Amino acid sequence: MNTPTPAATPAASVSAFTGASAAASAATAAARPPAAAWRRLLLPLGLLAGVALLLAAGLRQDPRALPSALIGRPVPALALPSLHDGRSGLDLRPGGLHGPYVLHVWASWCAPCREEQPVLMALARQHPRWTLAGIAYKDAPAQARAFLTRLGDPYTAIGQDSDGRAAMELGVYGVPETFVVDARGRITWRHAxxxxxxxxxxxxARMEAAR
Structure with a gap:
């Protein structure tokens, strides 16, 4: 004959429920990061958000509106090898190329450069006494020469900037960019x-004022 198990008393039930609740609360507290940990996590997240905002603001800026730090300063003393075999390169060092002159940075792979080439050719025809200096930026020489053969070569002198260092010294944001260098060798105008x-x-007008 089986003896029935006595039912739990109300006090015992309350005690068991209270103990279970306390255990659950302790587990939740253990799983929640302390306040110091949250502060350590928020700092890098805030820095990342700030960098993202700065990057987004920079991408929205028009490079044509960005000023050049070289305006009013001497053109960098650059000496670049020629794009054409058997010809002199581009010498922008003191005593090399005498101003005023136009300095144009371009590339055969640059679609806007193809669009503006008729303008450069018209300038060369209209102002035969101008010096138009070109810099082929990060371009394969054969492709750059083919570009000029197909669309016309307006340049008095032209050099290769295979690694982009010359453009970096000029503060170029992206091709094409055009500079005016005055008779004293100073950059007086930039167009991106x-x-x-x-x-x-x-x-x-800038070339006329640069004399």
């Missing part, structure tokens, strides 16, 4: 982006 009708008009 392809030359259009408005930029051509300003370039002509």
């Amino acid at each position: 982006g392809p030359l259009d009708a408005a930029a051509r008009t300003e370039l002509e």
Whole structure:
């Protein structure tokens, strides 16, 4: 004959429930990071958010509106090998290329450079006494020469910037970019982006003032 198990008393039930709740609360507290850990986590997250905002702001800026740090300063003393075999390279060192002159940074793989090439050719025809110096930026010499053969070569002198160091010294944001260097060898004007009708008009005025 089986003897029935006595039912739990109310006091015992309450005690068991209270103990289970306390255990659950302790487990939750153990799983929750302490306040110091949250503060350590928030610091790098805040830094990452700040960097992201700065990057987004930079991407929204128009490179044409960004000023050049070289305006009013001497053109960097650059000496670049020629793009064409058997010809002299581009010498921007003191006593090399006499100003005023136009310095144009371009590349055959640059679509805007193809679009602006007729403007450069028109400038060369209209101003035969101008010196137009070109820098082929990170370009394969054969492809750059083919570009000029196909679309015309307006340059008085042209050099290769195979590794991009010359463009870096000029503070170039991206091709194409155009500079005016005055008779004293100082950069007086910079235009980022392809030359259009408005930029051509300003370039002509800047070259006249650079004499």
